[in-house]
Amino acid sequence: MARASCATDSSSLRRGSLEGGAEDVVAVDAEDAVVGPWAAAGTERAKIPHTRRCRGRGMKRLRSRSGAPHRGAGGHAVAARSALLVALRCRRVQRRDPPARASAPRAGCYGVAMALRLATHDGPFHADDVLACALVRVFRDPEVEVVRTRDPERLAEADVVVDVGGEHDPAAGRFDHHQKSYEGPRSSAGMVLDWLEAEGHLPAALAQRLREEVVDYVDAVDNGRRRPEEGVPCLSTVLGTLNELAEGEFDRWYLRAVDLASDYLRAFRAGVRRAEEAAETVRAAMREAVAEERNVLFFDRYVKWKPTYFAEGGQTHPTQYALFPGPKGKDWRVVTIPVELGSREDKRKLPESWGGLEGAALEEVTGVPGSVFCHRNRFIASFTSREAALKALERWDRLAAPTPDA
16 A cells, blocks of 8 residues: 655645655555544654745745744745645544543644544444444534444544443543453443543433433343343334344444434433423423412423423422413413322313313303313313413313312
8 A cells, every 4th residue: 555654844845745854754544534643653743733824815824833934945835735735645644552532632634623533343233332323423523433343453543442342441432341351231332421421521410311211221231131122112122123224234224323323312312401491491380370379380382391390399289270382383272280290180170061062162161262172081171372261261260279160
């Protein structure tokens, strides 16, 4: 394979040459991918020169870290053109040693940060290595470069290695759980989640939710502590089943699986955020209902209110109904509040005379135009507007202290 020399000290660049000073030359593979920051064995980290734009020209003048301009044989323009040629030709530094920390970003030409390189094993994939890669993509680097290999040299080049390599060293970005020296409960997915949380790439509360609701199960299945229930889909079986479509193209379908897992993680994160927002909305509605001495919770939009409501003492809260707009914004709904979360018993039913009516028949009973529908079991009623719903409740004294069903 053809080799080239990438000069990292631009003072030694010359027209038509890629040769540089002996102490600053870094071995690269001219046919491979992007420039990285670590030199070959025995050399120091590459010294990327700063740049400063020349006044009145689109060319850049190369300057050393001390501020002195670099002057090649052909002047600044030649030096800049030579630097550009180096950047195009030298596309990846062949690193012999892994970075000191996986969290340290690799730098390309002129210090431009490069995508994290993640390596995992080739061939059939499993939920843990798919989820580990998706976790890195969603919470660490959306442009992460994925390499599937078991070649030790290629693994050594990666910033992060998951589910292969026989090493668990978070500081070096190594996350394998197959070696005898590891006796913990994690698979590569759990290891990567722990690392991302420790490095501050996601909040502790979100990490704990992911651990309890998603990752611990994947870890347990991959390590043989649990077996997926037959006939019941779960993340482990869904991701693993994609191997059936690979027909030898495991790398392509691995990336499809990572896409699926990444979307799931983004949706999970969005759900947690909405739940946090909803929780504060519910607390405020509960406070307002008490302050205004009414037995109806008001919401300007639909939120998942029951978990927070009962977590905040809803069993003894004076409210008996909740009022909110329908999902399409075309109606307003009154629903009964159960005596406890998950119960089918309500604190108080809607009026017996409303049950099973709709349209004109319901309007006649409520005396309110815009009355649309009431379920025969009297746990939900629909109205065309918020005002109509409140007026109907007021006519039956539903905003006052509890009275016997009408």
